[in-house]
Amino acid sequence: MPEPVVHIEGVQELARDVVVIPNRQVQLVPNIGIIGGGHSVLVVETGMGPRNAEKVLEFAADFAKGRKLYLTTTHFHPEHAFGAQVFAGGATFLVNREQAEDLKVKGPGYLEMFKGLGEPVARQLEGVELAEPDVVFDQEYDLDLGGRMVQLRATGRAHSKGDQVVKVPDADVLFTGDLAEAGQFAIFPWFPPYDTDVSGTRWLAVMQRLAAEGARVVVPGHGEVGGPQLLADVRDYLELLRDETWVRRDSAVSEQTIVEEISALMIQRHPEWAGQEWIEKGVGCLCSEHPA
Template sequence: MIPSYSNGPHDLGGDCHAWLLPDGHWGESNTGLIRGDGESLLVDTHLDLAHTTQMLAAFSPLTAGHPIRTVVNTHSDGDHWFGNQLVAGPGVDIIASAAAAELMTPTGAMELAKLWHREDQVGDFVRSVAGGFAPSGITATPPTHTFSGSLELNIGGRQVRLTEVGPAHTPGDVLVYVPDAKVVFTGDILFIGAAPLVWEGPLSRCIAACDEILDLELVAIVPGHGPVTDKAGVQRVRDYLAYVEAEATKRFEAGLSMEEAIASIDLGAFADMAEHERIAANVLNRYQELDPTRPRADRLEQFAHMADFHRAAGLNSHGTIGEGA
């Protein structure tokens, strides 16, 4: 059964739990708890200390007698690890892929936190879409243990399987799968209700990551953002990615500039997804793949293209047309 999409902890069955943060927009990430005999594994922390504190307090009845001994950060974006300092300590392993860990540094954390304070269109955009967060007081707390490929954990007698599917959304994305409960925590391979975002890519790697999820035996799928979903939800994300890949390719081959391609793709069947502006970063990613001589855009440039689209299309703070919050 798919739990309702309300703020707070949700029992997924098999002693796996999700903490959901509606509405799943920029920064509003989900976290998870997997309990074994006498210990627990926490999947991700939040973008700021206030949200992480709230999540840990809500999970505290579950972690009493089952302390968090392992944290897995699904990837290197701040909304999945900035709260690590609140769970770190002796006897706590923090695990991420080696590719993610390379980016989970004090410099990386500072660069992201600075976006909120920029006096330009990127700053305006970030404050507009993620103004409810205040990533300050963050002491970058990186992994204590890294891996590449896959890693099997024993959490109080239960098997938890980590599978690196990056580079995809970011360089080092990881799926966290609990075979005995048939539950997977996907990090930002999945945004449900919003457009997926391909920072690193290429898009084909994000599609392949969706296929990895579709191949698992599952009763609950916890995305990085948005409500708990099923395989139809995964398929829709895959369909969006395949559509954008095909439409961008057509325009590249017809000689359209990237800006023309971004402006001319009709999102059609996907128009109900929030965060429309991600089309700009996703098309940019495809253009880079098709033209390897094109310099790779950094995060700031990716944000600038999304901010441009957001403004030009007259989107609200949820990346849709019309009244927003």
């Protein structure tokens, strides 16, 4: 496992006053967004742990040049939200209600689980204190940055219980978090009996809607920034994963056989995609959702 460290380099300008700090294809480093308006700036994601978040905050403060700072996260997972404590007092932290509940209830368990992934990850998680959001909303929040409105939209249960997307309508930019990854199989955090909040069927429904709406620029949770095809690729993968899993489930094939057959099929279709281990998790999740 490489060091999950955010490097403030290769920053991409997506539109006027909208940039992304790319994850550079490093595992457990998210794409981090900075969105500016006339009087305020919104940061999307913190990076994993306080040292990463300190670098993000320093960059954001310099970018803001005195403008008010806000912070939001697309979901509660450690590389996306476990640096929020650094922003306390310097930025207003706002998330949807389901995500706030995830952070409070499941955050401590995820902190310990991720520390067990190896010394590089554990180092970045040293000193983490799970932050409480300043503003919690139900489904929708329109944030006025001054001449630019940013839409925070809870999607409902999908990759996690509290997923949300961040839309910049005037620039037609969409931040998806881990609802969409580029060049990688969809990450299914399916860990029964400990965590079964991920839902393949609900995730597919969310992606069908997002793909229909489209966006000029799509910033995935991890991987290269893309366009509307990225949303369509994730939708099509989830749809095929569901259909191929369920047709085998209908035939009373064992789950292990389903995993082997579908893994071979998906790797053949997408040999260049990373994260092949997530195919098995996706099959397990969708087997549990099979309409028996």
